[in-house]
Amino acid sequence: MNIENLILKRVQEINSSKELKKTNWSSNSKYEPLRTMNSIDDKGEVGEMFLYQSLKERYNVIWEKSQTENDEDIIIEGIKFEVKLATLGNISNNFQHEKFFKGRNYDAILFLDFSPDKLHLTYGKKSDIVWENLHQRSNEIIDDSTGLPKKVKTEEYKFDISLNMIENNDISGTKGKKLSHSITKEIITDSDLFIFIDEVVKDYYSK
Numbered sequence: 272m273n274i275e276n277l278i279l280k281r282v283q284e285i286n287s288s289k290e291l292k293k294t295n296w297s298s299n300s301k302y303e304p305l306r307t308m309n310s311i312d313d314k315g316e317v318g319e320m321f322l323y324q325s326l327k328e329r330y331n332v333i334w335e336k337s338q339t340e341n342d343e344d345i346i347i348e349g350i351k352f353e354v355k356l357a358t359l360g361n362i363s364n365n366f367q368h369e370k371f372f373k374g375r376n377y378d379a380i381l382f383l384d385f386s387p388d389k390l391h392l393t394y395g396k397k398s399d400i401v402w403e404n405l406h407q408r409s410n411e412i413i414d415d416s417t418g419l420p421k422k423v424k425t426e427e428y429k430f431d432i433s434l435n436m437i438e439n440n441d442i443s444g445t446k447g448k449k450l451s452h453s454i455t456k457e458i459i460t461d462s463d464l465f466i467f468i469d470e471v472v473k474d475y476y477s478k
Contacts, residue, residue, distance in 0.1 A: 295359050300387035306358040311369050318356035318383040319344050325464055330472075343377040348472045353377040353397075359386040359434060366437075368430040373402060379475060382430075384437060390458045391437045394471045395450040404449050405430050 296306055308314050322345055323334040333346040343351035353375060357366035366384045380400070382393040408427040430449060436442050442453045454474060456467040 294362075295364070296361055296387050302358065302385045302387060302390075305356075305385055306361075314356045314358075315344070315354065318354050321383070322347070322354065322381070325461065326468060329465060330468065343375070345381075347468065350472065350475050351376065351378045352381045353379070354381045354383065355430070356383040356385070359384070364434040365431050366434070368432075371405070371428040371430045372426055373428065374426055379471075380430075381471075382432070384432070384434075386434060391455060392458055392464075392467055393432070393437065393442060393453055393455045394467075394474070395442075395453040396475065399451040399453070400430075401449050401451060402428070 296303060300306070305314065305317065308317075319334055323332055326332045326347060331348050334344075344354040345352050353371075355368040355371065357368050359366060366382070368382060377397055379394060379396045382391075384391045384393065406429040408425045408429065409422040410425055432442055432449065437455055440455045442448070442450050442455060452474075454467070454470055456463060456470075458464050458467065
C-alpha cells in the first residue's frame, strides 16, 4: 500500500468535487474584484460612494465618508438609509448582510446585492423589518454564578436573502418574511437607478 498515493488521491477527489460546486463566480465575473474584498466596511464604503456619486446631481444627497457607528450611512431626499452591500455566495445562492443593528439611527434600508454580473437594489422601511425572522448574533461569556460559558444575545443581526427571492421580487411575500413591504430592481443603467430611487422616495413619503 502506497500511503502517499492513497491520501493524495482522496484529497484530489474531494477538491475536484468541491470545485464542481463553485459555479457562481469565476475570474471572468464582472464583479469578482468586489467579491474578493476582505473587509465588510470597505465593501460598505464602495456601496455608499456609488450611491452618492450616481445620485448627487439629481437628488438631495448627504454622505460623509467618516461616520460614527450610530449614524445613518447616507441621506437621500431627507430619508436616512442604512446601506448594506453583499455579494452572492460562492456556492450558496444567498446574500448575507452583516452588522445589522436595530438601534441605529436610520429610516430605511438599501441593499446592494451583487451576483457575478448583475446588481440588484432592495429597499424597505425600518418599521417594516420583521426582526424576529432575522438571525440575532450571540456572544459567549462566563456565567458568574456557575463559572461556565453561556451565550447571550447581542444587538447585532444578520439579514440574509436569496437570489431567488430577489429575482421573484418576493422578499416580503415568502414564508418567514423579513420585510413586510419592499421594492427590488435590477440596476443596469443610470435610468434604472433613477426609476428605483423615484419609487423609493414616493413609497416612503406616501405611507
